[in-house]
Amino acid sequence: MQIVMISIDRGEMSEFSTIFKLSIIAFTFFWWYLWTWRSSVVVAQCEASGFAPHTLELGWEFTGVDGKSRSLGQGSVTGHRQASDGTFSQSTRLELDSGKLKFGRGGEVTGVAKHEGEARRAGATLNVIGVSAPSIEDSMAMIAVALVLYGVIKVLYWTFSSAVSGSGCPVLECWFVQEKPGQRGGFTAPMDQEKSLMFITTEAYNEKTSELHPPADINPSRIYYVTDPAGTFCSSALNPPKGSVNKPKCEINPFMPHAAMVRWAAALTDSAQSPVYLQADWFSVAVQGLDEQLTLSNIMRAPSTSKEPKVILSVSSKTPVVRSRLGEQVLLDCGFWVDPSSPLHGSGFSIEWRYQFRGEGRLVIAYDGKNDRFAETSETGADIDVTALYESGNASLIIEEAQVRHSGTYICTVYLPHLLVQVAVDLEIVEPPSLSIYPSPLPLLVPGQVVLAQCEASGFAPHTLELGWEFTGVDGKSRSLGQGSVTGHRQASDGTFSQSTRLELDSGKLKLGRGGEVTCVAKHEGEARRASATLNVIGVSAPSIEDSMAMVAVALVLYGVIKVLYWTFSSADSSDADLKDKVHDIVFNVINPTVKRFKYT
Template sequence: MKPLSLLLSVVALGLASTVSAGPAVIECWFVEDAGRGQLSKKPAALLLRQGPGSPPPRPDLEPELYLKVHDPAGALLAAFRQYPRDAPAPRCEMSHYIPLPASPDWVSGLTPEQRCPRALDGKWLMVSMSSPVLSLSSFLQPQSEPQLEPALITMATAVLTVITHTPAPRIRLGQDALLDLSFAYVPPTSKAAISLAPGPPPFGLEWRRQHLGKGHLLLAATPGLSGQVPAAREGAVAFAAWDDDEPWGPWTGNGSFWLPAVQPFQEGTYLATVHLPYLQGQVAMDLAVQKSPKVSLTPAPLVWAAPGEAPPELLCLVSHFYPSEGLEVEWELRGGPQGRFQKAEGQSWHSALSHHADGSVSLSAHLQLPPVTTEQHGARYACRVHHPSLPALGRRSEITLQVAGLSGPSLEDGVGLFLSAFLLLGLIKALGWAAAHLAASRDSTQKVTVLLPHLSLLVVSPPPTPHSRARPQAWWASQGLGIHTDLSNPATKNILHLLPWV
């Protein structure tokens, strides 16, 4: 059974790999300058992988634009291996490319000789792809002549590929942003690899932001090079390094970007550029800052109105959201005469935006309802808010309309009234007890000092015995006032001798 289980596992793994291998062919457009400011477009295709047999024929394509891609680093295949089936096909453009040295001064050390090596001779193609799932650019070095296979096709090698899996990040206001970036490089020819020092080459990494027509350099790094680079701005950090150190390649690297506590002014298009000698791969990411609104509706929880009168004005507070664009407020009525969902009637308006210190904004939406009828008893009014940061259904808050005279107090109302009465009665009793205690204390003090000569009754209890060690006690009673004293006190004995006994 073990060999059979192993065989089934291998078959299942192969099927899973086939399912998750992604698209085999990427359809592109080849774009070139047609003169006089015009561009011409021709269909092209990239064959990333093929099944058994020869490549499928494409008579609709020119042989130079039907490319079978050799990907030694595996970056393109890895990028599309987990491409979702329901995701739209990536937009792909292809154009000619001329290797040139990098323009920034801080990466001039990459090309000290200022001469393009012979290994970079020949034709070069730059491929750019973008989709909601990924964005990439790749430099292909095609062979000079198409292959004479059953389908005419041109072989091309992927030399430098730059990829991001966060092409359109949505960052919550105040949270950190992590923008993914990876790249792969293989020397274009074996002769070029031998002529270079073993190990991954030095490179330059650049992150820029473009927003509202302005560009800012946020971070520059040159791993493997010595020289001055511009200081990072806005607390930006990049993880710039090669992931392996193979002597002759291919090599994969990481240039992911971290930006702390993102604020509204930091949204825009982020350009990540990987500089290698005479090759510059770049991808773009559109970062948007968002914050979901809080929605509250007042008066709540119930709105009371008499038949023929207008209920109180409804106020829907939409607070602390960003951006201000794309906000929609709808008023809904559920129940009432129709007993179903419908648009609420009445006069509605919005307040002006209120700006907060963190960059978020707030506004209030108002609705003045028309006079109510008895059929509207129990109807629910809702304020529904739509915003780009919310799901498609938006966010809502609702209240219930009660028409006076159509329903008695609820159980909750009765419990609330009982508790209120109980607490009020307890408070009154406590105040009365405190007042009585204060008055009694004042009266007892006066009667001890003033009424003592008028005492007419002395009761001794328990009666003292010759062998009793207990101190005799006495209680005087006069005019309804009980006063306790100690018979062993000499002063008390003198007073008792002067009193008449009964």
């Protein structure tokens, strides 16, 4: 006997038990319905009419699916009824009970009337389902119904569980990071980090925390039961498939509410007094989703000593990494949400976009939402949609025409009174190179001669580029000729780069045969580009079939010309000596130079 152990975690087991129980209820109802139908009684009636004289014997017969017939008796026979024309009518009723009468899976029920005029019969088919020995078709049908019921129950379970209990939200594994106690001060204060866990729901937390069974290796004080009314944590980008190694990156930090230090957010904290609402435990959470689909930062508030924080301010971007070609319009996504039940809702906000690249930064755009005005900046060609900002919290940055100088990191910051949250979006301008080969066309190459070919790649960004050469012979086979002599990068005024490579085309060293196609290949992250030029090599030792055919044709033409000249001179009665001399001159002066010409071409 082989025993197979199945391991199911507690969450899966709970879901499996619920679905299993619902399925058992459905199956019970289904089989009860079949049993009731099987045990039900059908009353059949046979009516005999228009006969005379009135003597008549009524009865019932049954023929099963096996072809065997048997009598079911007379049933309940009524008295005679006489019509106006003097004929009679009579009927009989029979209770068809599959249990008592043993109908099996059904058959044909026949009403029999024996009369001195003639015996008559009338039959009807009887189908019985739910018998103890079902047919293969019945079994397959019942299995299909069972599978459909199971699927419907599972879909309903998922729908209601995600809509009612918020089970569509993930359980996030995070790192809780804070300064080590007693180590404040200095530029490099040592940090302490612990494993942490967040159970998330979209409604007020009403589950018993003891039933969630957090892992034993996590400190209970670092387990949080988060309420996220907007469902920002419930994105599919933060919910990897079960068993996946790739998981979202999450970090929790203690947060201290404070007044903003920038002038476009100063109006949010005009009052020097801190609201009583701020007297609580505050946390900031930064999460990066799977496959660069989402970046999210939240501020959460929990009553002192409570482990059930609620999201107050959320800022997210669905485009953590953006790539664009030169000249295109670029949208850097950023949206925010404020808890409507919070006293901070409706108290004003400010938006800031800042650019950073290699330690340098600049203010791109800043908007004071409380006073409805923009701060002065030196940046041009960037804007936000103020209408969408108020209607849906859409703070996305729009860059009208992408340039190389726009490559870098953009930080979207949302200010509320005493709170701020920010997310970062990386923009990379990717432009593939344009290729040109010089000289164009390539000159004819003679054995022993060297032709210098140059490939120029220009207008590309970023500067990472791989240049190389390929050669395709007349036989169609391609091979690499190496990188050649590659120059350094040169940067143009628009920020794009150019680079070139030179290659010495020596038919002897590179074995170029009779020539072919020389191709310059540029491999760039934007797109690979190729440029080709035809190379002809003359005077090679092994002429092609076309060259051989041409030489044969020329030889035949020369032979014909000589023959004609021979006939001409011979007909003019020239002496044999003179004729031989003239023919010798023709051969020496015409054929010999031609042969020499073919020899050196």
